[in-house]
Amino acid sequence: MEFFTHPEFDSHEQVxxxxxxxxxxxxxxxxxxxxxxxxxxxxxxxxxxxxxxxxTDVLRLSRGMTYKAAITGLPLxxxxxxxIGDAKxxxxxxxxxxMGRMVEKLNGNYIIAEDVNxxxxxxxxxxxxxxxxxxxxxxxxxxxGGNPSPMTALGVFTGLKTALKFRTGKxxxxxxxxxxxxxxxxxxxxxxxxxxxxxxxxxxxxDTGRIQKAVDQFGATAVxxxxxxxxxxxxxxxxxxxxxxNDATLPRLKAVVIAGAANNQLERAEHGxxxxxxxxxxxxxxxxxxxxxxxxxxxxxxxxxxxxxxREEDSVKHILSIRETLDEIFTRAQRExxxxxxxxxxxxxxxxxFPDNGxxxxx
Numbered sequence: 001m002e003f004f005t006h007p008e009f010d011s012h013e014q015v016x017x018x019x020x021x022x023x024x025x026x027x028x029x030x031x032x033x034x035x036x037x038x039x040x041x042x043x044x045x046x047x048x049x050x051x052x053x054x055x056t057d058v059l060r061l062s063r064g065m066t067y068k069a070a071i072t073g074l075p076l077x078x079x080x081x082x083x084i085g086d087a088k089x090x091x092x093x094x095x096x097x098x099m100g101r102m103v104e105k106l107n108g109n110y111i112i113a114e115d116v117n118x119x120x121x122x123x124x125x126x127x128x129x130x131x132x133x134x135x136x137x138x139x140x141x142x143x144x145g146g147n148p149s150p151m152t153a154l155g156v157f158t159g160l161k162t163a164l165k166f167r168t169g170k171x172x173x174x175x176x177x178x179x180x181x182x183x184x185x186x187x188x189x190x191x192x193x194x195x196x197x198x199x200x201x202x203x204x205x206x207d208t209g210r211i212q213k214a215v216d217q218f219g220a221t222a223v224x225x226x227x228x229x230x231x232x233x234x235x236x237x238x239x240x241x242x243x244x245x246n247d248a249t250l251p252r253l254k255a256v257v258i259a260g261a262a263n264n265q266l267e268r269a270e271h272g273x274x275x276x277x278x279x280x281x282x283x284x285x286x287x288x289x290x291x292x293x294x295x296x297x298x299x300x301x302x303x304x305x306x307x308x309x310x311r312e313e314d315s316v317k318h319i320l321s322i323r324e325t326l327d328e329i330f331t332r333a334q335r336e337x338x339x340x341x342x343x344x345x346x347x348x349x350x351x352x353x354f355p356d357n358g359x360x361x362x363x
Contacts, residue, residue: 006055006059008056008059008060008063009059010032010059010063011033012030012033012062013033014106014110015028015029015030015031015058016028016029016030016106020098020102022094023092023094023095023098024085024090024095025095025098025102026083027043027083027084028054028055028058028081028082029058029079029110030058030059030080030081031077031106032059032062032077032078033066033078034109035077035352036069036070036075036076036351036352036355037069037074037077038076038108038109038110038132039062039066039076039077039078039079039109039110040065040069040076040079040110040111040113040134040293040296040297040300041061041062041065041110041111041113042080042112042116042118043081043083043113043114043118043122044057044058044061044083044115044116045083045084045085045087045091045116045117045118046083046084046116046117047085047086048082048084057082058080058081060242060263060264061080061082061263062078064078064080064286065078065293066078066348067286067345068287068290068293069352070348070351070352071290071347071348072318072321072322074293074294074297076297077352079110081110081112083099087118091117093125096118096125096126097126098129099112099126100126100129100130100133101129101130103126103130103132103133104129104130106132108132111133111134112126112130112133113133113135113292113296114147114148116184120135120136123136124136124137134296134297134299134300135148135296136299147185148291148293149184149185149189150185150189151294151315151316152186152261152289152290152292152295153185153186153187153189153192154316154320155288155290155292155319155322156186156259156260156289157193157194158291158323159259159283159322160190160194160235160237160283161173162283162322162327163235163257163281163330164176164235164257164259166330167256167257168256168257172198173197173199175200176198176199177199177200177201177231177235178199178200178202178233178237179201179202179228179231179255180194180202180203180204180220180237180239180260181204181228181236181240181244181262182205182239182240182241182260182262183203183204183205183207183211183213183214183239184205184239186261186292187205187237187239187261188210188213188214190261191203191214191220192217192218194218195219195220201214201219201220202220202231202233203215203221203223204222204224204225204228229249229253230252230254231254231255232254233254234255234257235257235258235259236255236258236259236260237258237261238260239261240262241262242262242263242265243265243266244265245265245267245271245275245282246268246271247267250278255280256280256281257280257283258275258281259282259288261285261288262285266282266341272339272341272342273339273342275339275340276339276340281330282339282340282341283340284329284340284344286344286348287322287325287326287329287344288322290319291322294315295315295319298311298312298315329343330343
């Protein structure tokens with residue numbers, strides 16, 4: 001398996017493989033860049049088809065976290081972890097405790113949080129063996145933390161409205177058609193917010209129970225997994241896994257805005273230009289889905305300042321500032337004739353490649 005020549009390597013600082021025979025844990029932790037501070041990123045559990053697929057995923061995800069932290073002005077670096085296995089069959093508390101021991105070995109260089117198929121209960125189990133964990137259930141009134149999914153959804157919702165306004169001038173979601181791909185914790189919460197403001201939803205998911213719940217609660221139209229790309233919608237909201245904007249799917253989209261929660265929505269970097277060529281406004285994923293990261297950072301801040309900083313209202317205020325960040329990116333892309341993906345990368349790289357101060361000073 002390639003490492004240094006891997007197409008997604010991108011000068012990662014640290015890539016560590018872990019295993020624990022007793023619990024069956026097989027995991028990879030990737031730390032991309034710590035120029036701005038310790039790497040913070042979620043732990044995803046997935047039944048990958050191969051070890052190589054798991055490595056590709058963790059490298060792409062950790063790089064995205066570096067850009068996400070930088071673009072949102074957080075004093076953090078980028079990292080991510082993946083556990084190879086079926087979460088429904090293989091995951092257990094002892095495995096998560098073993099994962100905590102693995103994180104502890106990195107001596108604070110990586111701070112773990114929840115992601116796809118991991119929960120705040122898993123973070124509690126991880127916390128038994130390391131303090132380098134966020135996303136724990138909220139223990140103090142007014143302190144950010146807990147399940148970050150609602151805050152991620154808040155950021156996506158804010159960014160979706162910002163992109164729609166920039167592209168179409170619409171400020172009211174009444175009657176706006178949105179195709180939501182993926183009804184996990186974030187996708188379903190996003191649907192709740194969209195429905196409350198009058199949007200018309202088309203949805204899909206691998207879990208038919210979730211689809212039926214969306215149909216019952218929101219009057220959504222259900223379509224097949226592949227049919228979502230053909231939905232007659234103004235907004236396409238990818239909220240599942242990455243790589244869904246590609247050569248095969250892009251020509252099928254009728255949407256004028258792409259704004260969703262999934263990481264790494266563009267299969268390849270050149271798809272940013274391809275989206276622009278189709279006159280679709282893309283809200284870069286690591287900008288629009290940063291709400292969860294922002295929220296757990298404020299939990300972390302509360303911990304290291306013993307509650308002096310890190311209030312929930314500060315977290316929400318920071319998440320809502322995603323609209324200003326997106327406006328900056330959209331305006332720059334338009335002014336410099338760039339794709340929005342390239343414009344976002346330039347803003348983020350200017351911050352983490354040339355940091356002014358250490359993360360502890362910024363905090």
